[in-house]
Amino acid sequence: xxxxxxxxxxxxxxxxxxxxxxxxLSLLDRFLPLWILAAMATGLLLGRSFPWIxxxxxxxxxxxxSLPIALGLxxxxxxxxxxxxxxxxxxxxxxxxxxxxxxxxVWGLGPLLMFCLAWLFLADQPALRTGVVLIGIAPCIAMVxxxxxxxxxxxxxxxxxxxxxxxxxxxxxALLASLYLKILPEWLGLPSQDVTFSTAEIAIAVFIFLGxxxxxxxxxxxxxxxxxGQRWYEQRFLPRFSPWSLIGLLFTILVMFALQGEVITSAxxxxxxxxxxxxxxxxxxxxxxxGLGRRSGLSYRQCATLSFTAAxxxxxxxxxVSVSVWGVTSDQAxxxxxxxxxxxxxxxxLVYLSLWLRERFFQSS
Numbered sequence: 001x002x003x004x005x006x007x008x009x010x011x012x013x014x015x016x017x018x019x020x021x022x023x024x025l026s027l028l029d030r031f032l033p034l035w036i037l038a039a040m041a042t043g044l045l046l047g048r049s050f051p052w053i054x055x056x057x058x059x060x061x062x063x064x065x066s067l068p069i070a071l072g073l074x075x076x077x078x079x080x081x082x083x084x085x086x087x088x089x090x091x092x093x094x095x096x097x098x099x100x101x102x103x104x105x106v107w108g109l110g111p112l113l114m115f116c117l118a119w120l121f122l123a124d125q126p127a128l129r130t131g132v133v134l135i136g137i138a139p140c141i142a143m144v145x146x147x148x149x150x151x152x153x154x155x156x157x158x159x160x161x162x163x164x165x166x167x168x169x170x171x172x173x174a175l176l177a178s179l180y181l182k183i184l185p186e187w188l189g190l191p192s193q194d195v196t197f198s199t200a201e202i203a204i205a206v207f208i209f210l211g212x213x214x215x216x217x218x219x220x221x222x223x224x225x226x227x228x229g230q231r232w233y234e235q236r237f238l239p240r241f242s243p244w245s246l247i248g249l250l251f252t253i254l255v256m257f258a259l260q261g262e263v264i265t266s267a268x269x270x271x272x273x274x275x276x277x278x279x280x281x282x283x284x285x286x287x288x289x290x291g292l293g294r295r296s297g298l299s300y301r302q303c304a305t306l307s308f309t310a311a312x313x314x315x316x317x318x319x320x321v322s323v324s325v326w327g328v329t330s331d332q333a334x335x336x337x338x339x340x341x342x343x344x345x346x347x348x349x350l351v352y353l354s355l356w357l358r359e360r361f362f363q364s365s
Contacts, residue, residue, distance in 0.1 A: 028243050028246050028247075032246065032340075032344050033341060033344050033345055035246075035250055036249075036250065036253060036340060036341050036344070037341070039250045039251075039253040039254040039257065040253060040254075040257045040341075042254050042257075043253065043254040043255065043256065043257025043258040044257055044258070046254070046258040047257070047258035050258075053258050068255055069252060069255055069256070069323055069328055070208075070209075071248075072248045072249075072251040072252035072255065073209050073248070073252055073316060073319065073320045073323070074209065074212065074213055074248070075244055075245070075247065075248025075251070076245050076246075076248035076249050076252065076316040077209060077210065077213035077214075077217075077245070077248075077316055077317075078213045078216045078217055078220070078244075078245075079217075079238075079241050079242050079243075079244045079245040080141060080145070080217070080242075080245050081141070081166065081213050081214050081216070081217025081218070082216075082217040082220040082221050082224075082238070082241060083145060083159075083217075083221075083238060083242065084141075084159055084162055084163045084166070084217060084218075084221070085156070085159040085160075085163075085221075086163060086218055086221060086222075097296050097297070097298060097302075098154075098157055098161075098293075098298060098302050098305070098306060099160075099161070099164075101289070101292055101293065101296060101298075101306055102161055102306055102309055102310065105285065105288070105289050105292075105306070105309075105310040106139040106165060106309065106310055107139070107168065107172070107176075109285070109288075110136060110137075110139065110281075110285055110310065111133075111136050111137040111176055111180055113136070113281060113284060113285065114132060114133060114135065114136020114137070114277065114281055115133055115136060115180045115184065117132070117136075117277035117280055117281055118132040118133050118136070118277055119190065120277070121273055121276050121277045122273060122274070122277070125270070125273065125331070126191075127326070127330060127331035127332050127335075128270060128273065128274055128331045128332070128334070128335050130181060130322075130326075130331075130332050130335075131274070131318065131322055131330075131331060131332035131333065131334065131335025131336055132274060132277055132278070132335050133177075133180050133181060134177065134181075134318040134321055134322060134332065134335075134336065135278070135313045135314075135315060135318045135335065135336060135339055136180075136281065136313065137173060137176040137177060137180060138169060138173060138313055138314035138315075138317045138318050139165045139169070139309065139310075139312065139313065139314060140165075140309070140312025140313050140314050141162045141165055141166045141169070141314055143312060143340075143343070143344070143347070144158070144162065144308050144309055144312040145158060145159075145162060147308040147312065147347050147348075147350070147351055148304060148305050148308050148309070150351045151304040151308060151350075151351045151354040151355060152300075152301060152304065152355070152358070153301050153302075153304035153305035153308065154299075154301040154302050154304075154305045157301075157302060157305050158305045158309065161305065161309050162309075165309075166210065166214055167214075169206065169210055169314070169317065170206055170207065170210055170211050170214070173203075173206045173210075173317070173321075174203040174206060177321075204324070205320055205321045205324035205325060206317070206321065208320075208324070209316070209317060209320035209321070209324070210317055210320075220241075221233070224237055249316065249340060252319065253337055253340075255328075256319075256323075256328055256333060256334075256337050257337070270331075270334075271338055274334075274335050274338045275338060275342050278338075278339060278342045278343070278346075279342060279346060281311075281313075282311050282342075282343065282346045282347065282350070283346075285307075285310045285311040286307045286308070286310065286311035286347075286350050287307075288310070289303075289306045289307040289309075289310035289311065290303050290304075290306070290307040290354070290357065292306075293306045293307065294361065299362070300357075300358045300361075300362035303362075304354050304358075307350075307354065308347065308350070308354075311347065311350065312343070312347065313339065313343065315336055315339035315340050315343065318335075318336040318339065319333060319336035319337060319339075322335070322336050
């Protein structure tokens with residue numbers, strides 16, 4: 001019996017070899033939810049075994065953030081931004097339908113949807129609500145590249161969108177934070193939040209934890225391409241450098257859970273309450289983006305790129321801002337830490353769904 005050509009819903013053709021989506025991930029990526037759980041458990045154990053750890057972490061600071069946490073956050077961001085093809089940024093001018101849809105969803109609908117979900121599920125938890133809102137106003141510039149690659153999306157368009165979103169975050173994140181945490185709630189007559197909010201502190205945190213890594217990633221790419229060439233940089237350097245992003249994430253989670261252990265174990269329902277708006281957000285944004293892309297006449301590769309860009313969030317930046325402004329033991333930071341644990345299995349499932357939709361509706365693409 002002849003095999004179906006090319007289209008294999010559980011095995012992206014763009015990746016070498018056979019097997020499922022999960023098998024295409026590296027060992028670190030494949031079991032990331034397990035590693036996150038292990039980091040959480042290790043952090044809880046360390047926090048209970050060594051109660052002096054909080055004082056040690058606060059001994060040296062970068063701005064308002066303890067140095068070990070700051071190093072972990074920077075470690076997350078730099079390898080991802082070193083992947084961005086800055087030399088192809090001009091291709092955005094040719095994305096006449098994809099780019100406007102992306103900007104509308106990512107910077108218009110996404111933050112508003114997360115704001116509504118945060119108030120719906122966490123109306124009586126102002127700190128957790130703030131952390132969820134901070135997640136919603138930060139489009140993903142990290143793991144989104146992995147999901148788009150697995151779903152056989154448009155890699156070049158994805159690189160352009162990631163670069164644009166990274167730049168826009170530097171200039172717009174503080175403004176959106178002010179809008180959704182102060183201006184809009186006051187205008188709607190919602191209860192005031194039990195936090196001291198400073199737009200200036202948000203802007204400083206964004207500059208440190210996004211601006212600096214962006215410059216570093218750009219310089220690493222430029223220097224690597226100039227000295228060794230594109231083949232060496234993308235096929236040899238990046239595969240070895242990229243895992244440090246996830247290692248930085250795991251290190252940050254470990255330290256944060258060492259300081260958050262008592263809060264987490266004493267109130268597990270709060271973790272569930274944070275997970276609910278995130279799950280709904282992923283499903284709604286992904287589905288809406290894919291549907292709009294399909295109706296707008298985009299190819300499958302562009303639809304996949306649009307949907308994962310719209311659904312993903314920059315938890316690293318949300319964690320960095322929360323830690324810098326409210327502290328490593330804050331509920332705002334806790335909400336950010338919960339994010340990757342929910343996002344990874346959710347978006348892996350959406351990769352499978354995306355590939356199924358390709359076979360069902362894009363057979364001629």
